[in-house]
Amino acid sequence: MNKKAIFITVRKGSTRLPNKSLLKINNRYTIEYVIENAKKSQLAKDIILCTTTRKEDDVLCDIAERNNIKYFRGSVEDKLDRWNSACKKFSIDFFVTADGDDLFCDPNLIDLAFSQYSNNDEIDFIKSDDVICGTFTYGIKAKALEKVCKIKKTNDTEMMWVYFTDTGLFNVSSLENVDPMFCRNDIRMTLDYNDDFKFFKNIIEYFGNKSYTLKEIIEYIDKNPYVKNINFHRHEEWAKNQKNKTKLVLK
Secondary structure, eight states: OOOEEEEEEOOSOOSSSTTGGGOEETTEEHHHHHHHHHHTOSSOSEEEEEEESSGGGHHHHHHHHHTTOEEEEEOSSOHHHHHHHHHHHHTOSEEEEEETTOTTOOHHHHHHHHHHHHHOTTOOEEEOSSSOBTSOOOEEEHHHHHHHHHHBOOSOOSSOTHHHHSSSOSOEEEOOSOOGGGOOSSOBOOOSSHHHHHHHHHHHHHHTTSOOOHHHHHHHHHHSTTTGGGTGGGHHHHHHHHHHHOOOOBO
């Protein structure tokens, strides 16, 4: 049986919003909201926080332990190598990434990726260009990742998807069976600027201590459209920055 995991990718190093994973909302670290949502997955066998070997990231490992999830420490700059080493250590066959910036990563979308892979294990990489930014990232087959690590010629793999999508070497699929209400390009749900923090703070404080779903978050935003305007004006700048940092360097 294929062993599936969620990799929560996070490190403290950040220039635009320093220590963003340790900012607090309702007395909880932002990274703990990512962990909480990952735990709601019905299909993940493991949840593993993937961070670096830097001393400053010790605190993230402590948080993982307190929240009863595993952690892995690997390369500082090379995200792909970090994931590849984690796959080997924990015998993972397929994983979905949940960035530490994505407080509202959706367990149902994550489980859609797991189900899609279970139905077709020839898939190497699952992406979604349509869902709200920050609700789903990627699903990756461990064997495909291992191959990428052999063909790349750089340790700077922060923007890593091009190694799967642009080389023509892999079976790339889009996430299927997504509820159309999650396919929005006018909402931003990722933590990169102080305005993003204000956005998350508004929503989390509105719901308080009660449980809530992505659907309920969207409904709240649609009833209060000023909320999406708190941070969406930063999205173009963010996307441009992502594009500028994306590169494909092969051996």
